[in-house]
Amino acid sequence: MSGGRAKRSAGLLLFRRTGHGIEVLLGHMGGPLFARRDAGAWTVPKGEYEPDETAWDAARREFREELGLPPPDGEAVTLGEVTQTNGKVVTAWAIEADLDPAVVVPGTFTMEWPPKSGRHQEFPELDRVEWMTPDRARTLIVSAQATxxxxxVEHSA
Incomplete structure (x- = not known):
């Protein structure tokens, strides 16, 4: 990739064990660009960070910013890195914890909408979060994050 350093993101993927196997907590990306999309519009709660912050610290900070809740304590399972089609390198950890999606208070971002209108609107970072099986998640998550x-799944087998 030319033009300097790739953007880096870090996040936490919560998982819980149920009677039918594990479930993961994903967020649907907020804002007008993803409003009518399902496939490819779900993500691990994550966000960008700068070189002066560790990926682990960023993952925990972004969890709080995106979900409005403190990151859970627990053993962190390293899930490694993936590179998304936009060139962004994402690092993630999984933590076994339960969380009620109803208590999520998503952070917000501002963007010009509609484009070139001069109007800026605020949108939630994640407009909903949901527990789902890994098989269902695989059909909805940003493709690189399926890794x-x-x-x-391999770790929890």
């Missing part, structure tokens, strides 16, 4: 699901 995280595979690594988690």
């Amino acid at each position: 995280f699901l595979d690594r988690l």
Whole structure:
């Protein structure tokens, strides 16, 4: 990739064990660009960070910013890195924890909408979060992040 350093993101993937196997907590990306999309519009709660912050610290900070809740304590399972089609390198960890999606208070971002209108609107970072099986998650998650699901399933087998 030319033009300097790739953007880096870090995140936490929560998982829980149920009677029918594990489930993962994914977020649907907020804002007008993803409003009508399902496939490829779900993500591990994550965000960008700068070189002066560790990926682990960023993952925990972004969890709080994106979900409005403190990151859970627990053993962190390293899921490694993936490179998304936009060139962004994402690092993730999984933590076994339960969380009620109803208590999520998503952070927000501002963007010009509609484009070139001069109007800026605020949108939630994630407009909903949901527990789902890894098989269902694989059909909805940003494609490169499916590797995280595979690594988690392998770890929890």
